[in-house]
Amino acid sequence: MSNPVDLLRAAGVRVTPGRVRSLEALQAATQPMSHADIESLLPDVDRVTLYRVLDSLVACGLALKAVDTRGVFRFSASGPHRQHDGHIHFRCTSCGGVSCLKAAPPPPPKLPRGFRLDAVEFDVRGTCAQCAGQSA
Amino acid sequence: MSNPVDLLRAAGVRVTPGRVRSLEALQAATQPMSHADIESLLPDVDRVTLYRVLDSLVACGLALKAVDTRGVFRFSASGPHRQHDGHIHFRCTSCGGVSCLKAAPPPPPKLPRGFRLDAVEFDVRGTCAQCAGQSA
DNA sequence: TTGCAAATACAACCAGGTTGCAAAATAAAG
């Protein structure tokens, strides 16, 4: 049951063409996509509507939002099993690719009084085997 | 020898008022600062000049540039003491601010064969005490 | 002191993202 319509219904939000198509696009993607990426895939969806659709998907937990190194937001479908929670990401600075490492992330540190924890992200940056081989 | 003028000279770049004052501001700061933060501290420095000054400091290794959770660039002095190396950053998803936690970062994980490590970043995201208090 | 490369100020511009509001569409009740 991972088809967009059911997911949207289960999340308790209205099922609209824009949401269905955006969610399909996110699910089909192999990398987090920027607003511009998705817009070029769905040229007949209004620019502003797309911003709001993406935010609504994030709000109901069906998508994740993060900033890339240039300060641009990128969105990805957050699968039913929260598959990107609980392990470490390796980001290749050469090809931009993301690999998942098997190792478990470290435990969250203690926070000062009053701080509220949402998420921890352990990002490891470097050069992946392929790119390292090519430059050698 | 950590005064701005000497640092700039040692880095082989021209010593200008804008660079000296910006570097002083970065050194005095306890957190990475956005362009807007620095601008409000140095109101008589031109906006565009400040952008170029900050980029020049990054280019010659005297400052570090990173994006916060809202996609805004933040700058910090990369002193000889590398004060932002060796501890964890907390990024507030509400105000975009960055705080330094006392805890030491976890050791880097083992990488698959052929992968080359450049840097690890342990990012903790959530709501800082100030923002949490306001929303309550 | 002079000459020139590098830095500054200012205006215009650009990209990504947000806001306000009228018109259209969803989904639930009758």
Add this chain to the structure above:
DNA sequence: CTTTATTTTGCAACCTGGTTGTATTTGCAA
């Protein structure tokens, strides 16, 4: 199948952070 309350869409305008072009000024080395 209608009606109705509420969301969502589409469009225009707007905002913030950041960049580019260029004439003028400044740092600094000869």
